[in-house]
Amino acid sequence: MSIDLLIALITGAALFGVGIYGALSQTNLVMIMMGVELILAGAMVNLVAFWRYLHPDNPAGQMFVLIIMTVMAIEMAVGFGVAIARFRAKGSVEMEEAVELKG
Amino acid sequence: MTAQMFFIAFFGLAAVWFGIAVFRTYSMVRSALALLFSQTALGAMFLSMQAEFLGVLQIMMMATEMSIMAIFMVMFMMDPGGLSTMDMIHQKRLSLLAGIVSFLAAVGVAVFVDWGPVEMIAPDPAQQTIALGLELLGRSMLIFETAGITILTSMIAAISVAIQPVKQNTVPTITGSNHHEH
Amino acid sequence: MNLIAIAILAPFSMMVLILTLRRIPAVLALFGAAVGLIASSGLLSSAFSGTNSELLLPGLPDMPLHLVATPLTALLSTMVAVISSMVLVYAVGYMQQDKEKTRFFATMLLFISAMQTLVLAGDWVLLLSAWELIGLSSYLLIGFWYQRAGVKSAATRAFLYTRSADLGLYIAAFILIDNAGSSDIATTLGTGGNAAVVAGLLLLVAAMGKSAQTPLHDWLQGAMAGPTPVSALLHSATLVAAGAILLIRTAPMLPPETLLVIGIVGGITTVITGLIALGERDLKRMLAASTSSQYGLMLLAIGAGIPLAALLHLIAHAAIKSSLFLGAGVFQHSRESTALVDLQGAGRDRPRIFFGFALAAFALAGIPPLSGFFSKDAIIAATLASPDAMLLATFALTGTLLTGAYMARALHILWRGEKQTREIAGLQWMGAGLAVLVILAAILGFTFTTIETLLNNHLDESTLAQILGLSAALSGLALGWFIPAKRLLGPLRPWAQQSFAITGGFDVWLVKPAFAIARSCEQVERGLYATVLAIGRLGLRLGLAARFSDERGIDGLIFSLVNNTIELGNRARTLQSGLIHREMAITVVGTAFILVSALLALLVY
Numbered sequence: 042m043s044i045d046l047l048i049a050l051i052t053g054a055a056l057f058g059v060g061i062y063g064a065l066s067q068t069n070l071v072m073i074m075m076g077v078e079l080i081l082a083g084a085m086v087n088l089v090a091f092w093r094y095l096h097p098d099n100p101a102g103q104m105f106v107l108i109i110m111t112v113m114a115i116e117m118a119v120g121f122g123v124a125i126a127r128f129r130a131k132g133s134v135e136m137e138e139a140v141e142l143k144g
Numbered sequence: 145m146t147a148q149m150f151f152i153a154f155f156g157l158a159a160v161w162f163g164i165a166v167f168r169t170y171s172m173v174r175s176a177l178a179l180l181f182s183q184t185a186l187g188a189m190f191l192s193m194q195a196e197f198l199g200v201l202q203i204m205m206m207a208t209e210m211s212i213m214a215i216f217m218v219m220f221m222m223d224p225g226g227l228s229t230m231d232m233i234h235q236k237r238l239s240l241l242a243g244i245v246s247f248l249a250a251v252g253v254a255v256f257v258d259w260g261p262v263e264m265i266a267p268d269p270a271q272q273t274i275a276l277g278l279e280l281l282g283r284s285m286l287i288f289e290t291a292g293i294t295i296l297t298s299m300i301a302a303i304s305v306a307i308q309p310v311k312q313n314t315v316p317t318i319t320g321s322n323h324h325e326h
Numbered sequence: 327m328n329l330i331a332i333a334i335l336a337p338f339s340m341m342v343l344i345l346t347l348r349r350i351p352a353v354l355a356l357f358g359a360a361v362g363l364i365a366s367s368g369l370l371s372s373a374f375s376g377t378n379s380e381l382l383l384p385g386l387p388d389m390p391l392h393l394v395a396t397p398l399t400a401l402l403s404t405m406v407a408v409i410s411s412m413v414l415v416y417a418v419g420y421m422q423q424d425k426e427k428t429r430f431f432a433t434m435l436l437f438i439s440a441m442q443t444l445v446l447a448g449d450w451v452l453l454l455s456a457w458e459l460i461g462l463s464s465y466l467l468i469g470f471w472y473q474r475a476g477v478k479s480a481a482t483r484a485f486l487y488t489r490s491a492d493l494g495l496y497i498a499a500f501i502l503i504d505n506a507g508s509s510d511i512a513t514t515l516g517t518g519g520n521a522a523v524v525a526g527l528l529l530l531v532a533a534m535g536k537s538a539q540t541p542l543h544d545w546l547q548g549a550m551a552g553p554t555p556v557s558a559l560l561h562s563a564t565l566v567a568a569g570a571i572l573l574i575r576t577a578p579m580l581p582p583e584t585l586l587v588i589g590i591v592g593g594i595t596t597v598i599t600g601l602i603a604l605g606e607r608d609l610k611r612m613l614a615a616s617t618s619s620q621y622g623l624m625l626l627a628i629g630a631g632i633p634l635a636a637l638l639h640l641i642a643h644a645a646i647k648s649s650l651f652l653g654a655g656v657f658q659h660s661r662e663s664t665a666l667v668d669l670q671g672a673g674r675d676r677p678r679i680f681f682g683f684a685l686a687a688f689a690l691a692g693i694p695p696l697s698g699f700f701s702k703d704a705i706i707a708a709t710l711a712s713p714d715a716m717l718l719a720t721f722a723l724t725g726t727l728l729t730g731a732y733m734a735r736a737l738h739i740l741w742r743g744e745k746q747t748r749e750i751a752g753l754q755w756m757g758a759g760l761a762v763l764v765i766l767a768a769i770l771g772f773t774f775t776t777i778e779t780l781l782n783n784h785l786d787e788s789t790l791a792q793i794l795g796l797s798a799a800l801s802g803l804a805l806g807w808f809i810p811a812k813r814l815l816g817p818l819r820p821w822a823q824q825s826f827a828i829t830g831g832f833d834v835w836l837v838k839p840a841f842a843i844a845r846s847c848e849q850v851e852r853g854l855y856a857t858v859l860a861i862g863r864l865g866l867r868l869g870l871a872a873r874f875s876d877e878r879g880i881d882g883l884i885f886s887l888v889n890n891t892i893e894l895g896n897r898a899r900t901l902q903s904g905l906i907h908r909e910m911a912i913t914v915v916g917t918a919f920i921l922v923s924a925l926l927a928l929l930v931y
Contacts, residue, residue, distance in 0.1 A: 042148050042726075043151050043262040043264070044149060045148065045152055045193075046254070046262060047191070047254060048149065048152055048153050048156060049149045049152060049156065049189075050160060050251075050254035051156075051251055051254060052152075052156035052157075052160060052189070052251075053250070053252045054246075054247050054250030054254060055163075055247060056159060056160060056163055056186075057246055057247065057250055058243040058244060058247030058250070059160065059163045059164055059166075059167070059243060059291075060163070060243075061239070061242050061243045061246050061914060062167065062239045062240060062242065062243030062258050063166065063239075064239075064910055065169045065235060065238065065239030065242055065243075065907055065910055065911050065914065066167070066235060066236055066239035066240075066907070067167070067305065067907075068282060068907075069220075069221070070220075070269075070906075071172075071213065071217060071220060072167070072175065073906070073907075074213075075166055075175065075176075075179050075213070076150055076167075078165050078179065078183070079179075079182070082159070082163075082182070082183060082186055085186070085202075086156075086186060086189065089189075089190055089193055091259075092194065092195070093193045093194060093195060093266055094259075094262045094263060094264075095259060095260065095262065095263065096263075097263050097265070097266045097267060098267065098275075098276040100272070100276045100278075100279040101279065101283075101284075103195060103197065103272070103276055103279075104279055104280070104284050104287075106195075106198055106275070107198070107201075108287065108291065110201065110202070110205060111291060111295065113296070114205065114209065114210075115295055115298045115299075117212075117213070118208060118298065118302045119298050119301060119302045119305075120300065121212075121302070121306070122301070122302035122303065122305040122306035123217055123305055123306075123307070124216065124220060125306040126305050126306060128206070128219075128220055129308070131195075133220075134220050135212055136905070136906040136907060137905065139904065139905070139906060140903070140904035140905060141904060142902060142904040143902060143903060143904035204909075226449055235911065238911055239907075239911070241754075242911065242915075244916050246914075246918070249918075
C-alpha cells in the first residue's frame with residue numbers, strides 16, 4: 042500500500058465529506074451547488090489516484106475524469122438557469138422558501 | 145518521503161482547507177473565491193500526480209466557472225458582502241453527521257482494502273495525451289458523441305429556462321388578444 | 327231443415343241474439359217461442375200421420391246423440407212449447423216494470439231449449455246433459471232477484487236437493503248403458519232382471535228429486551222466491567214434470583217390485599204435501615205443495631202400472647197449474663205480496679182473473695167436464711185395478727180430497743175480503759196468457775181420446791172410479807170452503823207448517839254439511855293462496871337481499887378498497903415537505919443504504 046495513494050484517497054474522502062455537509066446544510070441554491078462541486082472534486086481526485094498508482098497505462102481513468110468535468114460544467118449551467126428563473130419568479134433563491142411542492 | 149508525496153499532501157491539505165472555508169465564511173464572494181482556490185489546489189495536485197493534461201484542464205475550467213459563480217453570487221444574494229452575521233444553515237447536526245460518517249466510511253474503505261501492486265512509474269505527458277486522444281477516438285467515441293448531444297440539449301434547456309418572458313405588445317392582433325410567450 | 331232442430335234451436339238462437347243485442351228482449355223471446363211452437367206442432371202432426379222424425383248427431387265414440395219425435399215425445403214437446411209461449415206472453419206484462427228483462431228472457435229461452443232437448447232426447451247422454459241444463463236454468467231463474475233476502479239460499483237449496491238426487495239418474499244411466507251396450511233409450515228399455523230393479527229404484531230417486539216427492543219436497547216451496555212466470559213454467563209444468571216424464575218413458579222396463587215402491591212414494595207424497603198445502607200461509611207456497619201432491623198422484627198411477635194415466639194427468643196438470651200460478655201472479659202484483667193474509671179479497675179486485683183462477687181450481691179438484699176430472703178419474707181407476715189396490719187407492723182418494731180442500735180454502739180467502747183498487751202494469755199481456763191456458767185447462771179433457779189413439783193405448787173406463795173420485799172431490803171442496811184450516815188440521819198444523827221436517831230434515835243432513843265442506847275448501851284455498859303469496863314475497867326478499875349484499879357487500883368492499891387507497895395516498899402525500907434539504911438528506915441516506923447493501927451482496931456472492 043503506497044502512502045501516496047493513501048494520502049490521495051484520504052483527501053478525496055475529506056472533500057467528499059465536506060461537500061456532503063455543505064450540500065445538506067446550506068439554504069442558498071448556489072451554495073448547495075458549491076457543495077455538489079466539492080463532492081465531484083473528491084470523486085475526481087480518487088479517480089486520478091487510482092489511475093496513477095494502479096493502472097497508469099490505461100487512459101480510461103483520465104477519460105472518466107474528463108467526463109466528470111464535462112458533467113460538472115453542464116450541471117452548473119443548468120443549475121444557474123434554474124436559479125435565474127427562480128429568482129425572477131420569487132425574488133430570491135433561498136431554498137427554505139421553496140415549499141410550493143409541499144404535500 | 146519523496147517530493148511528490150510531499151506536494152500531493154500539501155496540495156491536498158490546501159484543497160480540504162479551502163473547501164471547509166467555503167462554508168465557514170459569511171461572505172458569498174469569499175465563498176466563491178475559496179472554492180476557486182480549492183479547485184486550483186486540486187489541479188495542482190493533479191499536476192503533481194503527473195496527470196498534466198487533467199491538471200491544466202482543471203485549473204483552466206475551474207477558474208472560469210468560479211468567476212461566473214462569483215458574479216451569480218453577487219446577483220442573487222441578499223447579502224453578498226456578508227456583513228450580517230446570520231448563520232444560514234439548517235439541519236446542521238444532521239449534515240455534520242452525514243459528512244463525518246461518509247468521510248469515515250470512505251477512509252475506512254481506502255485503508256482496509258487491498259488495492260494490489262502499485263505502479264510507481266507513470267508514462268510521459270506526451271504519450272499520455274496521445275493515448276488519451278486514441279482512446280477518445282476509439283473506444284470512447286460513443287460516450288462523447290452522446291455526451292455532445294446531451295450537452296447541446298442541456299444548453300438549450302438552460303437557456304430556455306433562463307430566458308426572460310416576452311413583454312406584452314401594444315400592437316393589437318386580429319383576434320384582439322394578447323398572448324404571453326414563455 | 328229438421329223440425330226437431332228448429333224446435334230446439336229457435337229458442338236457443340233467440341237467447342244468443344238477446345245476449346248479444348241486449349235490446350227488445352221480449353219481442354225476440356216471443357218470436358223464438360212462437361217458432362218453436364210451430365215446429366213442435368209440425369212434429370205432432372207428423373207423428374199423427376205415423377212418421378217419426380229423427381235426428382242423429384255424432385257424439386262420444388259408440389254413443390251418438392239421438393233426438394227422436396215419437397208420438398209420446400212429440401206430444402210432450404208440443405205441451406212444453408204451448409205452455410212456454412203462453413207464459414212468455416204473460417211474462418211480458420209481468421216483467422214490464424222490472425229492470426233486468428234481458429237476463430230474464432235469455433234465461434227463460436235457455437230453459438225452454440233445454441227442456442225441448444230433454445223431452446226429445448233419444449239417448450241417455452243427451453238426456454243427462456239436458457237434465458243438468460234445466461237444473462242450471464232453474465237455479466238462475468229462482469235466484470233472479472238475488473239482491474232480496476233469502477233468495478240466494480232458496481236457489482242454492484233447490485240446486486243442492488235436485489243435484490244430490492241426480493246421482494241416482496247417473497248411476498241408473500250407467501247401469502242401463504252398460505247392460506244394453508248402447509246409450510239409446512229405446513234399446514236400454516229391454517233390460518231385465520236385477521239390473522232393471524236397481525236401475526228403476528235409482529231412477530225413482532232422480533224423479534223424487536226433480537218432481538219434489540217426499541222426502542225431497544221442501545225445495546219446491548223455497549223455489550217460489552223466483553218470479554211468478556218462473557214458477558208457472560218451471561215449477562208446475564215442465565221442470566218438475568221431468569221426473570215424471572223420466573218414469574213414464576222408462577215404464578216398460580220397470581219390474582213390479584220397483585213399481586210398488588214408486589206407488590208408495592207417490593202415495594205418501596200426495597198425502598203429506600196435501601196436508602202441507604192445507605196449512606200453508608202463502609199462496610204460491612201452497613200451490614207449490616199442491617204441485618208435489620199432484621205429481622205424487624202421477625207416481626201413484628205409474629206405480630199402479632198404467633203410465634198413460636200419469637201422462638194424461640201430467641198434460642192436464644201442466645195447463646191447470648200454470649193458469650193457477652199466473653192468476654196468483656196477478657194477485658201478487660195487485661196486493662204486492664203473496665201471503666194469504668194480504669190477499670184476502672184479492673179476487674174481488676179483478677173478477678175476471680178470479681173467474682179464470684176459480685175455473686182452474688175446479689179443474690184441479692176434478693169437477694166435470696173440466697180436464698182434471700178425466701185425468702183424476704183415470705188415475706183412480708188405475709189404482710183400483712192395480713194389484714195393491716187397497717193401499718194405492720186409499721192414497722189416491724185421500725189426495726183427491728185434500729186437493730179439493732186446499733183449493734176451496736184458497737178460493738175462500740181470495741173471495742172473502744175487502745176490495746182494493748190498484749193499477750197493474752201490463753195487465754193485458756198477463757190476461758191474454760192466462761186466458762189461453764185457462765181455456766186449455768178446461769177443454770183438454772176432450773182431447774184425451776185423440777191422444778189415446780195417437781199413443782195406441784186405451785184406458786179402461788170404470789164407473790166406480792168416477793163415483794169415488796167425484797164424491798171425494800166434492801166433499802173436499804165443501805170441507806175447504808166452510809171449515810177453516812185450523813180445525814181441519816188440528817194437531818198436525820204446526821208440523822205441517824214446517825213441511826213435516828223430521829230430525830231437522832235435509833237442512834241438517836245434507837245442506838249444512840255441504841256448506842261446511844265448501845267453507846273448509848275455501849279455507850284451504852285461502853291457505854294455498856297465502857302460501858303462494860308468501861313464496862312470492864320470499865322470492866322478492868331474496869332478490870332484495872341479493873341486491874343489498876351486492877350493493878353494500880361487494881360494491882362496498884371494492885369502494886372501500888378504493889377509498890382506503892386514496893386515504894393512504896393522502897396521508898403519504900403529507901410526507902412531502904417540499905424542502906430541498908430534506909430531500910437531499912433522504913437521498914444521501916438512501917444512497918448510502920444502497921451502497922452498503924450492494925457491497926454486502928458483493929461479499930456474499
